[in-house]
Amino acid sequence: MHWREPFIWSISDKTPLGLLGGVVLGVSLAWSSSALMNLLFAGGTPAADDGLQAEPAPGPIEVHEDEIQAKGISGLVGNTPLVRINSLSDALGIEILGKAEWLNPGGSVKDRVALKIIDNAEREGHLIPFQGSTIFEGTVGSTGISIATMAKARGYNTTIVMPDDVADEKHKALLALGARVVKVRPASIVDKKQFVNLAREMALEFGEVPLVHSTDVEITRMDSATSSDDPTHRNAPRGFFADQFENKANHDAHFEGTGPEIWRQTNGGVDAFVSGAGTGGTIAGVGAYLKSMNPDIKVVLADPEGSGLYNKVKYGVLFDKKEKEGTKRRHQVDTVVEGIGINRLTNNFSLALPNIDDAYRVTDTEAVAMSRYLVGHDGLFLGSSSACNLVACVRLAKTMEKGSTIVTILCDSGSRHYSKVRNDDYLEKAGIPHDPSIIRRLLAS
């Protein structure tokens, strides 16, 4: 049970705000809640002694002059608001709070990861701005959009390798951001042309620069693992493989950012955290941080159809029955939900495993129904992974004491999903109903 009322933004309490408003609101809320925490914990004095335990009265959002100065686009990443999902919370008697990650400047939770990967690469000397270097990544889209957004501002080009059945709006966004996009047939990870493998290989090939040493010509690979004091080497454009699946910077972005923000914004009053996993970075980093603050917080995986992670958490075996039945429609993960679900063990998910207490399997039908339900009841137009997370929140809520608080991640906006989850023709062809009453029944069950 939580010990102090969370300080959150309820969408029905405010007039609609645009993206900038949301970001400013995020900064303001983060300031307000951390200021409150400072006040509460000054000198280690418990809140009850100060008489400060009352719920903060809802008031106008205060914007302070020094809060609206972001140092370039990277200054806008993170500090997203926590929004109460009114329809679900009221129906369940459990506070369901979503981290509004779609308000990041690149439109998703992946901005945090892109920024951290670039920051680390610069600090470690793998990337030097404005010398023609290119960041390569294999992604189903969101990470690519975030990398492309950050890279331009930091002096890099981007090449994104993605499966060719990903929602078309992500491809268009990448092109609009100036990225080079390479589309490949969805393939197994053992295939050299699988999108992650190809991105790695292209990064290595990009770095093959001919170096002239007297009469010899030497071909040298300049990838993320290579460094040299030779100025010809040092100033040559580099190919850098971001490697979100294996790169621990992914976990760290959430351990240092998302996790502490959730803790502050709930004033430590969080009982459970729910997240899907694509790379596993979010659930790994947030899970580890929250457990370090309070080991009783439950960390729960929301896993879509076709993903093997549910079985890994529940039974220790990474496997989905569609693999056995040979009924897969896609090579990667057979689900309409984009961004989460996977059938191999990544480094970032391995880091998450020790902290995951439980998992829920979410069907495509439920995820689609939830995305429609949220628009109809809360005015929240969210992407499919957010909908999947919220279905798992409902299931979990039914096992928890009334008044408990569950936090989840609202990864991206529905505007990234027009051609699939929001496309009735597509869904009908895939045999997936779009019926929000499924959620009403789930809530009532």
Ligand SMILES: Cc1ncc(COP(=O)(O)O)c(C=O)c1O
């Ligand atoms: C839309 C969306 N939601 C959720 C995730 C999952 O996050 P993570 O990779 O941290 O597991 C991703 C990952 O790419 C994503 O694109």
